[in-house]
Amino acid sequence: MKKIAVVGTGYVGLVTGVALSEVGHEVTCIDIDEAKVARMQRGESPIYEPGLDDVMKRNIDAGRLHFTTNHNEGFTGKEVIYIAVGTPEREDGTADLQYVDQVAVDIASHVKQDVVVVTKSTVPVGTNDYILRTIKEHLTNGVAVSIVSNPEFLREGNAVYDAFNGDRIVVGADDKWAGDMIEEINKPFNIPVYRTDVRSAEMIKYASNAFLATKISFINEIANICEKLGANIEDVSAGMGMDGRIGHQFLRAGIGYGGSCFPKDTKALTQIASYVDHNFELLNSVIRVNNYQHHILPEKAKKVMDTLKGKRVALLGLAFKPNTDDMRESPAITMSEELLLAGAEVVGYDPIAMDNARKTMPEGVSYVGSVEEALTGADAAFLVTDWDEFKALDLSVFREKMAQPLVFDGRNCYGLDQAAEAGLDYYSIGRAPVVKGKVEVGM
Ligand SMILES: NC(=O)C1=CN([C@@H]2O[C@H](COP(=O)(O)OP(=O)(O)OC[C@H]3O[C@@H](n4cnc5c(N)ncnc54)[C@H](O)[C@@H]3O)[C@@H](O)[C@H]2O)C=CC1
Ligand SMILES: O=C(O)[C@H]1O[C@H](OP(=O)(O)OP(=O)(O)OC[C@H]2O[C@@H](n3ccc(=O)[nH]c3=O)[C@H](O)[C@@H]2O)[C@H](O)[C@@H](O)[C@@H]1O
Numbered sequence: 001m002k003k004i005a006v007v008g009t010g011y012v013g014l015v016t017g018v019a020l021s022e023v024g025h026e027v028t029c030i031d032i033d034e035a036k037v038a039r040m041q042r043g044e045s046p047i048y049e050p051g052l053d054d055v056m057k058r059n060i061d062a063g064r065l066h067f068t069t070n071h072n073e074g075f076t077g078k079e080v081i082y083i084a085v086g087t088p089e090r091e092d093g094t095a096d097l098q099y100v101d102q103v104a105v106d107i108a109s110h111v112k113q114d115v116v117v118v119t120k121s122t123v124p125v126g127t128n129d130y131i132l133r134t135i136k137e138h139l140t141n142g143v144a145v146s147i148v149s150n151p152e153f154l155r156e157g158n159a160v161y162d163a164f165n166g167d168r169i170v171v172g173a174d175d176k177w178a179g180d181m182i183e184e185i186n187k188p189f190n191i192p193v194y195r196t197d198v199r200s201a202e203m204i205k206y207a208s209n210a211f212l213a214t215k216i217s218f219i220n221e222i223a224n225i226c227e228k229l230g231a232n233i234e235d236v237s238a239g240m241g242m243d244g245r246i247g248h249q250f251l252r253a254g255i256g257y258g259g260s261c262f263p264k265d266t267k268a269l270t271q272i273a274s275y276v277d278h279n280f281e282l283l284n285s286v287i288r289v290n291n292y293q294h295h296i297l298p299e300k301a302k303k304v305m306d307t308l309k310g311k312r313v314a315l316l317g318l319a320f321k322p323n324t325d326d327m328r329e330s331p332a333i334t335m336s337e338e339l340l341l342a343g344a345e346v347v348g349y350d351p352i353a354m355d356n357a358r359k360t361m362p363e364g365v366s367y368v369g370s371v372e373e374a375l376t377g378a379d380a381a382f383l384v385t386d387w388d389e390f391k392a393l394d395l396s397v398f399r400e401k402m403a404q405p406l407v408f409d410g411r412n413c414y415g416l417d418q419a420a421e422a423g424l425d426y427y428s429i430g431r432a433p434v435v436k437g438k439v440e441v442g443m
Contacts, residue, residue, distance in 0.1 A: 001025050002185055005078040007103050009036060009067070011047060011159055011260075012120050012152045013084030018052065019163035021059035023188035028066040030074035040067040048325040048352055051160040075110045080185065083131070084120040084152075093267035095124050104131045108138030111145070116178045118148045122209075122265060124272050125202045128172075146178035149198045151205035156259065157323030169193045172201020206272065209265040210283055215250040216257045217289040223253035223430025224296075230441065233430025234412060253430045255335070255384065255410035256293030258320035260328040263290075294331045297382050297408045298338040300427050304406070305380065309343030312403070314374040317385025317411075318361065319353035327353055327360040331410070332384045340364045349374040351389050375401035386411035395422030 001024045006017040009031040017029040031037050036046045043057040059065035068074045075081060085099035100121060107117060117135065119128050132147040139145070149172035154162040169186050171193055173179025183193050196204070223233040233253045241248030257263070266287050273280040301308060320330035327333070336346045346365045350357055354367060368374050371393065375381055381398060383390055391413045399405040399422065407419070409428040419426035419434045426434035433440050 002080055002181075003078045004028070004080045004082065004185070005030060005074045006082040006084055007031075007071075007074075007106070008083065008085035008099070008121070009033075009040065009046070010084065010086060011049070011156055012154065013082070014040070014045065014047065014056075015049070015052065015154055015159045015163050016082055016084055016120055016152070017065065018056050018059060019160075019189070020185070021062075021065040022055050022164075024064070025185065026064050027059075028068060028074045028078070030068055030071055032069060034069050037067045037069050049159050050157065050323060055160060071106045072110045075107065075112075075115075077113070078111075078115065079113070080116050080118060080181070081107055081111075082118045082120050082150075087121050087123055087264075089264040089267060092271070094271045095122075095264070095268045097123065097127065100127065100131060101134065104134040105138050107145075108135045109140060111139075111143055112141065114144040116146050116148060116181055118150045118182055120150055120152045122151060122205050122261065122268075123149075123202060124268060125199050125206075128198045128202060146173075146175040147198065148173045148178050148182045149201035150182055151201060153205075153208065156326055157321060164189060164191075166191050170196065170201050170204050172196050172198045172204075174198050206265055206269045209262055210269050210286070212250050213257055213262045213266050213290070214282065214286045216252075216254075216262075217286040217293070219251045219253045220256060220293045220429075221289055226430040227432075230432065231430075232416075232432070236430075253412065254293070254386075255296060255331045255429070256290040258294075258329040258331050260326060263287075263329045266290075294334040295338060296429070297384075297410050298335055298342065300408055301339075301380055301382075302342065304425075304427060307343070308339060311344050311379040312377055313339050313344045313346050314378040314381045314402075315346060315348040315365075316371060316374060316381060316383050316390050317387055318348050318350035318357040319385050322385055322387045323352075325350075325353040325356050327356040330360075330384075332357070333361055335382065335384065336365050337362050347374050347378070350385065351387050372397065372401055378402045379404060380406045380408060383407065383409040383411055383413050386413055395419065395424065399423055 004025050004027045006013050006029045009029050017027045021027040039046050043060050045052045083103050087095045090096045128147050128149045135145050151170055169191050171179050171182050174197055226233045237251040240246050241251050270280045270283050318332040339346050348365050348367050406425045412428045416439045420437050420439050423437040
C-alpha cells in the first residue's frame with residue numbers, strides 16, 4: 001500500500017482521496033481553503049454527494065485519511081502526489097492553469113524524496129509535459145520526478161459509485177515504471193486499466209466529454225425537429241438506443257447540458273484544436289445548439305402566453321442535474337435571466353441546491369421551501385431539473401395550486417397521457433403539446 005498526497009479537494013480530489021484510502025492506501029488530502037479542511041477533519045463532506053460522508057468517516061476513523069492545509073506536511077514521505085485542483089474556463093474559453101501552475105511550484109519546493117506526480121485535473125494536451133518541466137525548473141533538491149496523466153471520469157451525484165465501478169481507468173505514462181506504479185495502486189478497484197502515453201490520455205478525457213456533449217446536442221436537435229413533424233422524441237431515443245452501436249445513454253433530450261465540465265471542456269477543446277490550426281466545426285455546432293437549447297422553455301412560454309410581464313413563474317429544480325447541489329452553468333441561470341428580462345416574477349425551489357442557488361442565480365429571483373409553495377398562484381411552472389421528487393408528484397398538485405395549470409417541462413418528466421389525464425396544459429421537449437387535457441397529436 002502506498003503513501004499518497006492529493007492536492008485539491010473539490011469533487012475529484014476528495015472522491016479520489018476517499019476512494020484510495022478505502023482500498024487501503026494512506027492518503028493525505030491538501031487544500032488551501034482552511035474552512036473546508038476544518039470541516040473535512042471533522043468528517044463532514046463540503047460537497048453534497050450521496051454516500052460520501054460514510055466512506056469518508058470510516059477512513060478517517062481507521063487512520064488512513066488525513067486533511068491538511070500545509071503542503072510541506074502533506075508531501076512529507078509521500079511516493080505519489082495527485083493533482084486535482086480546478087482548471088476553470090477563462091473568458092476566451094481556454095483552460096485557466098493558474099492552480100495547476102501553483103501546485104507544480106508547491107511540489108518542487110517541498111518534496112524531499114523521489115515522487116510520481118499524477119494529474120487528475122482535466123488539462124489541455126501537452127500540460128503534463130509543462131507541469132513536469134515547471135517542477136524540474138523549481139526543484140530545490142535533486143530528487144527524481146515522473147508524471148502520469150490519470151484523467152477522472154466520475155459524474156457528480158454518482159461519484160462514489162463511479163469511483164468503485166467506473167468503466168476504465170486511463171493511465172497515460174511516458175515512463176513505464178511510473179505507469180506501472182499507478183496501475184498497481186489502482187489494482188484493488190478491479191476496474192479495467194487502459195495504458196497509453198501522456199498526451200493520448202489527456203486527449204481521451206476531452207474527447208470523451210466532447211463526445212457525450214455531442215450526443216446530447218444531437219438528440220436535442222432531433223427533438224426540436226420531432227416537435228415540428230409530430231414525432232415523439234422519447235420513442236425515437238428508445239428506438240435508436242436499442243442499436244447496440246448507439247446505446248441508450250446520453251440520448252435524453254432536454255434543455256441542454258450544464259455543469260462544471262461539459263460547457264468548459266467543449267470550449268477548451270475547440271481552443272486546443274485552434275492552437276494547431278484546426279477549426280473543430282462539429283464541436284462548435286454542438287456548443288451553439290446547446291446555448292440555444294438553454295433558451296427553449298422561455299421561448300415556448302413566450303409563444304404560448306400572451307405576455308410574461310407580471311406573471312408568476314415557478315422554477316422546479318435549480319441544480320444543473322439531480323443529486324447534486326452544484327449550480328455551475330445550470331440552465332436555470334440563463335432561463336431565469338430571460339424570464340426576469342421579460343418581466344416575469346420568478347420563484348425557485350430545489351430540494352438540495354438552495355444555498356448555492358442563492359449565490360449564483362440572478363438577483364430578483366425569490367426562493368421558497370417546497371413544490372407546493374412554488375406552485376401556489378403561479379401562472380406557469382418550469383421543470384428545470386429532473387429530481388425524483390418532481391417525477392413522483394401527484395400531478396393534481398398543478399391544478400390545485402396554480403392560477404392556471406400551465407407546465408413547461410424541460411426534462412420530459414411526465415407521460416403525455418398522464419399530463420392529459422391531470423388536465424394540464426403541458427409543453428415538453430420533442431413531443432406533442434397537451435392542451436386543455438388533450439394530446440395534440442400530428443402536425
Ligand atoms: N467536478 C467533476 O465532476 C469533475 C471534474 N473534473 C476535473 O477535475 C478538476 C477539479 O475539478 P473539481 O473537483 O470540480 O474542483 P473544484 O474547483 O471544485 O475544487 C478545486 C479545489 O482545489 C483547491 N486548490 C486550489 N489551489 C490549490 C493549491 N495550490 N493547493 C491545494 N489546494 C488547492 C481549491 O481550494 C478547491 O477546493 C478540474 O480539472 C475538472 O475539470 C474531472 C472529472 C469530474
Ligand atoms: O468531466 C466531468 O466533470 C464529468 O462530466 C460529466 O459528468 P457530470 O457533468 O457530473 O454530469 P452528467 O451526468 O454527464 O450530465 C451533464 C449534463 O448533461 C445533461 N444530460 C445528460 C444526459 C442526457 O442524456 N441528457 C442531458 O441533457 C445533464 O442534465 C447535465 O446537465 C461526465 O458524465 C463525466 O464522465 C465527467 O467525468
